[in-house]
Amino acid sequence: AQSVTQPDIHITVSEGASLELRCNYSYGATPYLFWYVQSPGQGLQLLLKYFSGDTLVQGIKGFEAEFKRSQSSFNLRKPSVHWSDAAEYFCAVGFSGGYNKLIFGAGTRLAVHP
């Protein structure tokens, strides 16, 4: 069965520091990979997606992620964090034929210190 692991439940960084959020997945073939962000009291917003091709994908708000097949990972990065990036981040896996059924990780809550 497909699964997604986000090892870090909570991360705190200083404003201006770089950020990397980890995501590992379990799936037999190449999945569709996503990062979504959720601010308090809000729904989820798609940050970026990977289907195929270039393994480094760019998203909104200055985020990027790299797909590494050998490590079954899809880590999210940002070179300089802003206070407004404080939110919960979810990695998700979809698959061909699964339509819009996604398997989500447990999420990583990001706090940003001024």
Place this chain on the structure above:
Amino acid sequence: KAGVTQTPRYLIKTRGQQVTLSCSPISGHRSVSWYQQTPGQGLQFLFEYFSETQRNKGNFPGRFSGRQFSNSRSEMNVSTLELGDSALYLCASSLKPTGELFFGEGSRLTVL
């Protein structure tokens, strides 16, 4: 362009009651998916509808059901509510069957 609209935003029910939640997708989106979010289980897929047909279903009991209307609006229903059904129910619409979802703000259900 209006986003995904969910109503009601908050509701309180008692055990044994039933509840109906509504979702209006982004104009032109024919796919509507529902997810349950709880602190313990996280985000879990409930079901997806496309052109009034359920085309995917998660691992939830039959008390959870849904439907989609010809205008793509969707409703989900939970019958015989249990305390464990307390959750944020998120609706998402999409143009494509690939997981690129646009979420509403959710309906927060509390079961007492």
